[in-house]
Amino acid sequence: MSLELLGGRVLAPYFGNSIYVWGSIITVFMLSLAVGYLLGGRLSLHAPSFRRLALVFMVGGALLLPLTLFAEPLMNWVFERIEDPRYGSLLAASILFVVPTVVLGVISPYSVRLLITETHHSGAVAGTLYFVSTLGSALGTLGTSFYFVLWFEIDTILSMLAVALLGLGAIAALLGRKVAP
Numbered sequence: 001m002s003l004e005l006l007g008g009r010v011l012a013p014y015f016g017n018s019i020y021v022w023g024s025i026i027t028v029f030m031l032s033l034a035v036g037y038l039l040g041g042r043l044s045l046h047a048p049s050f051r052r053l054a055l056v057f058m059v060g061g062a063l064l065l066p067l068t069l070f071a072e073p074l075m076n077w078v079f080e081r082i083e084d085p086r087y088g089s090l091l092a093a094s095i096l097f098v099v100p101t102v103v104l105g106v107i108s109p110y111s112v113r114l115l116i117t118e119t120h121h122s123g124a125v126a127g128t129l130y131f132v133s134t135l136g137s138a139l140g141t142l143g144t145s146f147y148f149v150l151w152f153e154i155d156t157i158l159s160m161l162a163v164a165l166l167g168l169g170a171i172a173a174l175l176g177r178k179v180a181p
Contacts, residue, residue, distance in 0.1 A: 001137040001138075001140050001141040001144070002140040002141065002143070002144040002148070002161055003029075003064070003097065003100070003101070003158075003161060004025060004026070004029050004097075005103075005141060005144045005145055005149075006094060006144065006149075006154055006157060006158060007028075007029070007096070007097055007109070008021065008022060008025055009149065010067075010071050010075065010092075010096065010154060011024075011025065011075070011089050011092055011093060013075075014075045014076075014078070014079040014081050014089075014092070015079070015085040015088050015089040015092070016085055018085055019083055019173045020085045020086040020089060021089040022168055024086070024089040024090040024092075024093045025089070025093050025097075027090070027093075028090070028093040028094050028097055028098060029097065029101055031098075032098045032101035032102045032105060033101060033102075033104075033105040034105070035102050035105065036101065036102040036103065036104060036105015036106045036107075037103070037105050037106075037109050039102065040056075040090065040105060040106035040108060040109035040110040041109040041110075041113075043106060043110060043123045044109055044110045044112070044113030044114070045113075048110065048112060048114050050172045050173070050175040050176030051173060051176035052110070052168070053107070053110055053111065053170075053172045053176075054088070054116060054169045054171075054172035054173035054175075054176055055109060055169070056103060056106050056107055056169075057107065057165050057166070057168045057169030057172055058166055058169035059103050059169075060103040060104045060107070060165045061089055061161075061162040061163070061164070061165030061166040061169060062162070062166075063100035063103055064138050064158050064159075064160050064161055064162040064165065065158075065159065067096060067100075067158050068155040068158050068159055070152075071096060074092065074095060074096065074110050075092055078091055078092040078095070079092075093132065104165075108129065108130070109122070109131055110163055111129055112125060112129055113130060123147075127156065130141070144157065148160075148166075159166060
């Protein structure tokens with residue numbers, strides 16, 4: 001959710017803050033997450049491991065870092081070609097956020113698969129994981145919208161998100177070492 005909110009801040013100087021821009025951002029994130037969930041579910045069927053989950057976190061974090069370098073030039077490039085806020089914001093949001101969001105969408109279903117040890121507990125495991133995920137999203141939304149955007153530049157917040165994902169990847173890698181035979 002932090003990334004989604006920041007998406008609005010990235011697009012606003014070029015396309016405004018209208019319903020078209022937010023509609024584009026929300027649509028791009030929803031579709032990207034849907035694809036990520038589907039991929040995560042399918043990837044979890046083939047030798048799931050904490051090491052692979054660690055890789056997903058690290059790739060997700062690594063994909064956020066280029067946004068700090070290329071978002072502004074990319075926004076200029078899109079705006080020079082498509083000034084209409086409907087289509088320009090949709091194209092810009094797609095170019096900037098589809099790939100990292102798809103990768104981040106892989107995390108939840110893959111995590112569910114790793115945490116389920118007995119099928120009759122699968123609903124409780126999934127419910128707990130989605131509770132934690134949604135609570136984290138809510139706290140990330142409040143933290144980003146109420147504080148981080150006041151204290152830090154967008155690039156700094158993106159870098160902090162990347163570092164957090166890389167750190168979670170390192171934790172998953174350590175768990176993989178403890179679980180591995």
